Amino acid sequence: MGKTSEDKLIPDCIFELPKSQLALFLSRLFATDGWASVGNSSRASVEIGFCSASRLLVEQIQRLLLRFGINGSVSRKNKVNAWVYSIRVSSMILKFAEEIGIYGKEEALQKVVKVAEQRATSKQVPKWRTKDAPEGTAWEKVVSVRRLEDEDDTVAIEVPGHNTFLTSFYEHNTFLAACLVLWWVLAVGGLAITTAPTKRQVIELLWGEIRRTHKRLDLPGELIQTKLTLTEEARAFGFTASDTNSNAFQGVHHPRLLVIEDEACGISQDIDEGASSCATGAQNRFLRIGNPIEPGGAFEKACKQKHIRIPVWNHPNVAWAYEQEPDGEHRLKPAVRPQIIGEDGEVLPPDQWPDSCPRDAIPGAVSITWIEEARAKYGEGSAYWQSRVCGLFPEDSTQSIVPRTWFMAARARYDADPEHWQKQSIAHSFRLGLDVGDGADSHALSRWQGPLLWSARSIPTKGDQEDVTRAAGLAIAVLKDIKTRSVAAQLNRLNPDKPHQGSVTVDRGGVGAGAHALLKEQGYPSTGVHWGEAARDSAQFLNAKAEDYWALREACRKNEIAIAPLGQYEDELMEDLAGTYWEMTSVGKIKIEDKAKTRKRLKRSPDLGDAVALGFRQPRLRDGSFSHTPISYA
Template sequence: MATPTRESVRHQVEQLVRAGDTKALREIRDQLKRKVDRRSLRERSRLYAHNPVGWVIERLRQTVWSKQRDIMLSVRDNRRTAVRSCHGVGKSHTASLVASWWLDTHPPGEAFVVTSAPTFAQVRAILWRYIRRTHRRGKLAGRVNQTEWHIDDELVAFGRKPADHDESAFQGIHARYVLVILDEACGIPEQLWVAADALTTNADCRILAIGNPDNPSSHFRKVCLPGSGWHVIGISAFESPNLSGEEVPEAVAQALVGREWVEEKAREWGEDNPLYKSKVLGEFSEDAPNKVVRASDVARCRIDPETKPAAADLEPVELGVDVGGGGDETVIRERRGRRAGREWRAHTDRPEKIAPMVVQAIKESGATAVKVDSIGVGFGVIGELRNAAGRGEHTAHILGVNVGEKSSQPDKFKNLRAEIWWEIGRGLSERGGWDLSGMENADTAVAQLLEPLWHADAQGRIQVEPKDDVRKRLGRSPDNADALLLAFYSAGRPRVRWLS
């Protein structure tokens, strides 16, 4: 059949207009649109299928800085790319560019994008939020909702969080060009890596795994090791434009990690801290055998559980108070059941100022018990809080905790401090017994939690580095971590001494 000429189509349209046949007019319009779309796709494929950087610059009118360029070219050239990245360099934004380039330069039906993350909330609120922005900015084909992309009637991409143990999670997807993106890759269990690998068996398929390297026992760590068969890219904060001097537009620079934040974290966490190595250097750290709390254990406790707790699971509501002395910060930490919550803090060691802070925290949280470090200034705070209870200002039980006292297991621990740090800090982290995913001021508390050392004393008992020694070694005190441990310190684990 001969291809209709422009004149014949125009004549046919004029006849249909005169006849008022709107249905036929819509069909012709749709046919013409599909023809134009196919022609445009062929041209995009010719120009950009092997030029993802040019696609971003010319199609989206966006800047691509050096590490973004490295990632996009690696996906073009390598079947499997792993990116261990520091904080604040646009990991998920870069992944959204890769996903959008992939679908915009391959025919619908021949290309498919699958994304996953440790939780469904992360799938929807992180990567797919960026995908929607990219789609809108580039006026790309089809329509995008919170976790799916459709072109015409074809589903071409989706974000999913399957069950952790489901190796067949993504079965049923058949396309020549499959791209799998594993966002926040450190929190993705090994079975889902197996499922991703099963989707990408031919030479034209790709996997991009990208995330912060905060769990040294994760499968992500394994794929980042030499000899894994993955092309690995590391991104340090010192390689980002604001620290390297690479020229980028001001709007781009403002969205990336800055020197002030990096220097602040060096002072606050210390350059040997696992959190600094992960979030600033983009490197995995080792679980040191002489650290009380292991980074790999804590990392698992920072992934938001998919199952939301029942009201009964959010009890008891209690507070831990580490009282500042000698210039240290006073910190109040809330726990609601197994979940660590809000934090209140101030630079003061005066009981008459600390006690009203605690009373206000009791009122805001509804806490029924408050555990206060009773050494030094803390004893005065306890007295103020007991007086406040006598005046009817609160009804919480006030517990004094002297960590220098004898442990409830004196044959195992040198003192109560060792028992608290070992049984709560190490024990709850190992068992996933607390939820640190929504904890306020989480990075500071976790960085401090990962610092203290332990050793066995002459009698074979566990001894945890004293707080004064931590302060001397690091130049800062683990006040936030101590308040967290006190919040979770209760009967049934280490014993407590009731003062009211």
């Protein structure tokens, strides 16, 4: 009640329901903004979906349905500024219809089920099975790959004009990319271009694999480090381009072009867009390979369109030992666990396992020990676990100063008990954080009271001589309003002898100095901070900026603060804080990355994030005194 559509979420108690009650809840929830539809084309598309302006709500639905083994995708619809959860795979649709259903929309769901059942039981031969296959033959999917008992044996199945080899390997992505490059040049007769974030990755990794494979198989063509030439048309080359040089691919066109981005998570948006602009022909192909480490980049955006995910559970070293549980997580099978886990809870050395437990099929690759150590060290919900183990893009980077999950938790804390957080804030005066834009950036202002962030907003600068005055005026308007706002008036009635005071913290470096001077001249309590100066704890932090941001991070981590609804600025602030990364200097001090890196990641300056960090520093008590040590609000 009382929430905007963007603020809706599913209460924690729902996640604790048994599956029977949870299915009932989801059935009624889909009855509101959900649908089941069949397209009008000759090959009608089918979909079960749910739409909401709240990204958190849609992602919560996705997680709840995983308890039933139902997997769907989440995407953003920019035209209507909303988020959509959709299920399009026939097997998932049938499972949803069987276990969930949509209350009041049974007829529409039945139409979708009918089409899904027809597809699931269809005996038609898919087009891919006969495309380019010799007459009288069809392609088959590789069901499994296993190591032969006698490694000297090789089985070959021969058909006219084609050779298919069953080999004894389970290879790394880079090897796969190397094989594709060689095949594209030598068999397709096309142009293959590869790139990677660093020179070492290009020369030593992907092209190292290409050189080794080319030599081992004695393949044709002239190969020199990162260039393979068979003919003028059939060739390949690899290079490393500048992070922002999208022109690196300019003018590269070929009727049979293959572009491969290796370690794609490290490829910048500019480079990815430059590469995409080349692969536009009907016979052009684009392959991105990498680990889903950093969310929000070009690699994640491409994966949302189409991808093949290979989680660690698919690896033959560990697949035998794990099963997926109702909450969607993979854990050791009950029959396996007591055989390989010791009394201390750690994985026993493989030589202590019973003979019935398989040993690693591929020594040196992923192992059960590594998985369980990662589970214990990082936790199943961590960004590390999501990316390195599950093959999913994490919601956050481990280097985010305030990860998205922490931010959303702070918002949820306020919504769960607004009265509690308002009472927690009574002992404190309002304090504002003002980040002054320099003409290219916006002015931003935050308003804190003790552990509670009441508001944050930004206004664009105009690049004229009045920008500094407007920035100061933004803060003055809020200071004047503090005494007359209904919330402040109510709090003052609770303690009329100590009226609320408002103060401003401004970064006085650069253009902020002018706004700070104007506030002081007009009699407003303004504290000038130079974020480039030494921190109070100079042994741990490089400068005051790192110390202030870290104080905010720790308060979020410890669940000590709450965030009130911020309206249109909420997502922007969340991305500012998640997109600002912290680093360690060579001498072990915490620092905030250079703003140029943050700008590049966000495509803008994190003005709201800076304002919130400035406002949070040095909480002021209602008697006007500062606290120079962190205050625990728990």
